[in-house]
């Protein structure tokens with residue numbers, strides 16, 4: 001594993017770190033502008049650590065829109081999502097707004113700021129939920145965690161906020177060290193679409209043929225697929241608490 005490196009934002013002009021700040025191609029003017037933007041956000045230090053890798057440097061995560069690293073303000077350690085210059089996204093304003101709406105119903109890492117090139121949020125110190133589910137076979141705890149994820153999805157459904165990528169749940173569900181699950185990455189979230197958070201996650205956990213659904217079957221026992229599909233269809237038509245609880249009852 002690569003060693004972790006902590007440096008002040010001024011030193012982000014150095015390679016290979018400048019490339020992370022402006023992934024995938026360093027542009028000196030862009031680097032300078034981004035350093036200024038980071039200072040305006042109150043970021044003093046950044047840290048290159050984590051199980052991900054970009055430009056041969058350790059990072060927390062790497063997606064198609066951003067590279068996530070650790071940032072330090074004078075009071076906190078945070079997750080910093082850096083906009084890739086090849087991402088096709090103009091800024092993080094929409095993602096920040098959607099994450100704020102999610103935070104209003106106690107979902108997602110706490111948002112600190114969203115700017116043109118950066119999104120600063122609570123650092124979820126842990127791993128992918130899938131890994132946790134694979135390593136933890138205690139039925140009671142397993143159920144509690146899945147129920148927590150479904151309740152979070154329910155709250156998003158109730159405020160009309162569709163995450164949009166929960167069918168690709170493994171990349172977007174994290175677990176912190178206190179066994180608290182987090183939904184991340186609200187960049188494609190919308191308040192215009194029909195919500196499908198509960199149904200997408202249930203499909204993923206209980207209906208589909210994914211690695212996760214196999215883990216769920218192994219730990220909780222195989223459920224009646226047709227009963228689940230039926231309950232999901234009823235919920236799709238009428239997103240009542242009662243219909244949601246029927247899903248919980250059948251699945252857990």
Ligand SMILES: Nc1ncnc2c1ncn2[C@@H]1O[C@H](COP(=O)(O)OP(=O)(O)OP(=O)(O)O)[C@@H](O)[C@H]1O
Nearest residue numbers: 061062063064065066068079109122123124171185
């Ligand atoms: N607040 C956070 N705390 C800890 N890790 C995070 C946080 N936000 C994101 N990550 C990690 O960084 C990865 C990439 O983040 P994110 O999904 O937001 O980027 P993306 O470019 O939009 O990805 P994708 O291409 O999958 O849409 C996540 O899968 C996760 O592992």
Ligand SMILES: [Mg+2]
Nearest residue numbers: 063065185187
């Ligand atoms: Mg994304």
